[in-house]
Amino acid sequence: MEITSQRAGDFVDVTVIGRLDGYWADHLTKGLEDIMRQGADRIRLNLSGVTYISSMGIRVLVQFHKKLHSIHGIFLVSSPSDPVKRVLSMTGLQDVLMPATSSRAQAVARQESIRRLDRKNSTFEIFEYGAPGSTLKCRVIGAPDLIHGCRFSEANCRTVSFPDATVAVGLGAFGNSFSECSDRFGEFLAVAGAAAYLPTDGSNVPDFLLSHGAFVPELQVLYSVVCEGPLALLARFEAKQETGRVGLTELADLCLEVAGTNQAGIVIIAESAGLVGAALRRSPVGAGAESAPFGHPEIRKWLSFTTEPSHARALAVVAGVAARSPDGALAPLLRPSGGDLALVSHFHAAAFSYRPLQKGRAGSDRLSK
Amino acid sequence: MLEVRGVTKIFNAGTPNEVRSLQGVDLNLDEGEFVIIIGTNGSGKSTLLNAVAGTFLVDSGAIRLAGQDVTRWPEHRRARLIGRVFQNPFSGTAPNLSIAENFALAARRGLRRGLGWALEARLMSQVRDTVCSLNMGLEDRLDNAIGSLSGGQRQALTLLMATWLKPQLLLLDEHTAALDPKSADQVIRLSEEIIARDRLTTLMVTHSMHQAANLGDRLIMMHCGQIIHDFRGVEKRRLRVDDLLARFEEVRRADLLDEIAAELLERTYV
Numbered sequence: 001m002e003i004t005s006q007r008a009g010d011f012v013d014v015t016v017i018g019r020l021d022g023y024w025a026d027h028l029t030k031g032l033e034d035i036m037r038q039g040a041d042r043i044r045l046n047l048s049g050v051t052y053i054s055s056m057g058i059r060v061l062v063q064f065h066k067k068l069h070s071i072h073g074i075f076l077v078s079s080p081s082d083p084v085k086r087v088l089s090m091t092g093l094q095d096v097l098m099p100a101t102s103s104r105a106q107a108v109a110r111q112e113s114i115r116r117l118d119r120k121n122s123t124f125e126i127f128e129y130g131a132p133g134s135t136l137k138c139r140v141i142g143a144p145d146l147i148h149g150c151r152f153s154e155a156n157c158r159t160v161s162f163p164d165a166t167v168a169v170g171l172g173a174f175g176n177s178f179s180e181c182s183d184r185f186g187e188f189l190a191v192a193g194a195a196a197y198l199p200t201d202g203s204n205v206p207d208f209l210l211s212h213g214a215f216v217p218e219l220q221v222l223y224s225v226v227c228e229g230p231l232a233l234l235a236r237f238e239a240k241q242e243t244g245r246v247g248l249t250e251l252a253d254l255c256l257e258v259a260g261t262n263q264a265g266i267v268i269i270a271e272s273a274g275l276v277g278a279a280l281r282r283s284p285v286g287a288g289a290e291s292a293p294f295g296h297p298e299i300r301k302w303l304s305f306t307t308e309p310s311h312a313r314a315l316a317v318v319a320g321v322a323a324r325s326p327d328g329a330l331a332p333l334l335r336p337s338g339g340d341l342a343l344v345s346h347f348h349a350a351a352f353s354y355r356p357l358q359k360g361r362a363g364s365d366r367l368s369k
Numbered sequence: 370m371l372e373v374r375g376v377t378k379i380f381n382a383g384t385p386n387e388v389r390s391l392q393g394v395d396l397n398l399d400e401g402e403f404v405i406i407i408g409t410n411g412s413g414k415s416t417l418l419n420a421v422a423g424t425f426l427v428d429s430g431a432i433r434l435a436g437q438d439v440t441r442w443p444e445h446r447r448a449r450l451i452g453r454v455f456q457n458p459f460s461g462t463a464p465n466l467s468i469a470e471n472f473a474l475a476a477r478r479g480l481r482r483g484l485g486w487a488l489e490a491r492l493m494s495q496v497r498d499t500v501c502s503l504n505m506g507l508e509d510r511l512d513n514a515i516g517s518l519s520g521g522q523r524q525a526l527t528l529l530m531a532t533w534l535k536p537q538l539l540l541l542d543e544h545t546a547a548l549d550p551k552s553a554d555q556v557i558r559l560s561e562e563i564i565a566r567d568r569l570t571t572l573m574v575t576h577s578m579h580q581a582a583n584l585g586d587r588l589i590m591m592h593c594g595q596i597i598h599d600f601r602g603v604e605k606r607r608l609r610v611d612d613l614l615a616r617f618e619e620v621r622r623a624d625l626l627d628e629i630a631a632e633l634l635e636r637t638y639v
Contacts, residue, residue: 144639145639147638147639204612204615204616204619223639278634278638281619294631294632294634294635294638295631296626296627296628296631297626299626299631299634300623300624300626301623303626303634303638304619304622304623305622305625305626305630305634306622307622307625307626307630332639333639335636335637335639336637346639
């Protein structure tokens, strides 16, 4: 089977030549997934060169129709060969995959006044979001400095809950008390009533809590930066074809620019081109040696560092704060971002299996889901 | 059953080629325990097995087996207590002797070999029955030289011979690594069967994460001549191939964390 694709306005035209049977169905699935990852949410599948379609092939068509429908995209079949046409009409899928109403009409519906920005590696669409004009209240909890020498103790631990309108990152653990958590404190992030954390008890398996009904995620926290309030802006970005990726600092810089501020709480949901960062391997509690955790070579026992980008192609949720200058209340947690842009920031990331994101303006609950 | 205490071994000590293969290994095996050993290349897995088998004498530390201090025993003396299967199907058997003759040798391992008839009828009938249970059709070829068999057949026979006398300790050193996937699978199933049936105390080195996750009731991970993880009971049963790969990745990352990265992290981690 041969699969070729070509951009045509808002659509991507995909031409398939060969048999669309059980053996080749996976191949088409992979091809279409790759096209979606490149940002396409409107796909037109030209099946004029398909000589045979089995139920496995139909399954792929239905799957992608559902997938794109769920993110308000479009999936169509165009100029099917006679055998394909016959199967689609007999299965009743013709109306779904080849609707009579022109797709152009739907395409036009998307046009709305959007503020667009063009940057070196990316393009952005800016939307008002949630509570336009509102600001976040950000503060630092705890004494991050105690990480030097791993000197955290019960006195430095507090129970903090993270309701919907909160963006927070820090060191903490899921559990009911300090003593229960003392050997598992690790990095966490909390966004929109969901909290994720990486335990340091040796299990190395991330865990998460989601708010539901009256339940609000609650953590034992050693230190954290907590931003409370509704988010005010939504910036959608797409990496330009040439590079295929955008750096975190470039994104943070743009967020500060469009918000017209020197300091911002930021949540990013994006396909990862690779995460680079560090995570604790041991809980930094109860006086370790003075050189812990950063002294070499003990650091190997204390910290894991991605010496090369990890979690490529995953869906990353990144949360934290960025600022133009390292002063103010957040100073204890702000560190240089690297790169040409003089930014300071503090971000944590969680990686999830990939799923496509809706384009245009999306409701806040959709994003938090 | 096996007690390894503070064992160290340095090869080529004092030369530029010095290798610290074992750096204070402590390991206790209960009777009937089936322990899998995994680790990166050069982590000391096979060296540990060789230290226990007596291929060389250790520099320091002690090894006790079945209640006896065997630290200073030579290899052939320990062979009375230990059955071994090697990675290379050509080790562990005498290629020019027949299947039957190899079994006759195995049956007298650690015993005095006098001038009696080696291939006596009772032994041969036992050998035929056992070999028959392999379902490899080898029972009709007991007179063939063992060197004429395929790698998988030889490893299966080696395993039968190594466990013929129900050794106090069975050492399996990547014994399926040189086999094709189908033969490897057969030999692994046979190993499992024999170990379970005779409740053999076993140390098995493997590079196969699939084997490591699915076999044994305890798993040890070695790195740089030390045991860095020891999973047993429910912890072992919960382990999946992905978990093991993640542990290897962790080790690899730790090794790459140099002083420059350490400095960077000190400045930027919090």
